[in-house]
Amino acid sequence: MLRIHFTGEDLARVRIAADPDPLWEMLHSLKLLRGRDAGVLFGPWVRESLPRVPQSARLLTALVEPAAYSVDFLTPTVGGGLAAQVEALRSTPRQRFAQDLRKFARQNPARRLPAWSRELAEGESAMVGRLADAAYAYADAVLGPFWERMRAQVSRDRARRSVTLVEGGWDAVLSTLHPSVRWEYPVLRVECRADFDIHLGGRGLVLQPSHFGRCRPTSLADPALPPVLVYPIEHDVRWATPGVRPADGRALAALIGPTRATLLSALADGVANTGELARLAGTTAPNASRHITALREAALVSSQRHRNATLHTVTELGLALLEGGNPRVPV
Numbered sequence: 001m002l003r004i005h006f007t008g009e010d011l012a013r014v015r016i017a018a019d020p021d022p023l024w025e026m027l028h029s030l031k032l033l034r035g036r037d038a039g040v041l042f043g044p045w046v047r048e049s050l051p052r053v054p055q056s057a058r059l060l061t062a063l064v065e066p067a068a069y070s071v072d073f074l075t076p077t078v079g080g081g082l083a084a085q086v087e088a089l090r091s092t093p094r095q096r097f098a099q100d101l102r103k104f105a106r107q108n109p110a111r112r113l114p115a116w117s118r119e120l121a122e123g124e125s126a127m128v129g130r131l132a133d134a135a136y137a138y139a140d141a142v143l144g145p146f147w148e149r150m151r152a153q154v155s156r157d158r159a160r161r162s163v164t165l166v167e168g169g170w171d172a173v174l175s176t177l178h179p180s181v182r183w184e185y186p187v188l189r190v191e192c193r194a195d196f197d198i199h200l201g202g203r204g205l206v207l208q209p210s211h212f213g214r215c216r217p218t219s220l221a222d223p224a225l226p227p228v229l230v231y232p233i234e235h236d237v238r239w240a241t242p243g244v245r246p247a248d249g250r251a252l253a254a255l256i257g258p259t260r261a262t263l264l265s266a267l268a269d270g271v272a273n274t275g276e277l278a279r280l281a282g283t284t285a286p287n288a289s290r291h292i293t294a295l296r297e298a299a300l301v302s303s304q305r306h307r308n309a310t311l312h313t314v315t316e317l318g319l320a321l322l323e324g325g326n327p328r329v330p331v
Helices: 008-012 022-035 039-052 055-061 081-090 094-107 117-121 125-175 249-267 274-281 285-297 316-324
Strands: 002-005 014-016 181-184 187-190 196-199 205-210 228-232 301-306 309-314
Touching (some): 022 081, 039 125, 094 117, 117 125, 125 181, 125 205, 249 285, 249 316, 274 309, 309 316
Parallel strands (some): 002 196, 014 205
């Protein structure tokens, strides 16, 4: 569990970033490419982008773990776009390289760091330069062709949350940030594998929408670094292929199974909480919650916290699946 501790001053200094963060998007997209579990939402992007990945990206993937800690120094918190971020990476203090690499080795014991990581831990300028050049080359080649579409998706999310801010203040924004987040002033709790605290201490918090982020919000692991919470956004399902219809719903229905199909069909009638869906599907609340999580990660369901309940709705892609065939009958 990540616990972010606020003061009144911190609430006044919360802000939502206006654009995607190039190096956070680099990190999350590398996780997608490494995991090869892109699903319907990112599958077209993966197929188009894999041939563009430069050979130097192997330096980056050695420091990225899809389901666990990845080094903090790959995502410096600076503004100014990709060029400024790469320069900040190039200027990382030697002790930061050494500290993050030690932590990576401890938290990912099954991963063996390459021999060149010793040069990086010592801050050798040639190795640091190769890593920074690799980050720039990857972002330029793989993210660059999609950047304006990514910005459009992030802008949609920011606009929606701006309306929430006007109507309900930061309490409403933080309460509806993600189903894994619980907000009870003065602590924002985020479900995650690690267990640590960040005391903002008047520094405020940047809420960074992430185009390629999946599943749960994440943060820099070192609480002394500038505070940022990177959270996944909801997408237009055709973001990577404008003008192309979603995949055939009948083909998707074969993949989700009867319980998930029943839950999805129930949501077509409107908003429901987990308990209501469990009753409709004839299952337990924990089992319904597990299936809803899978549907949400497949971009078929959207979930938002509302006071002490989590409310679920069907997404555009979920509706496309329902309209494409009979999802109650698994093939």
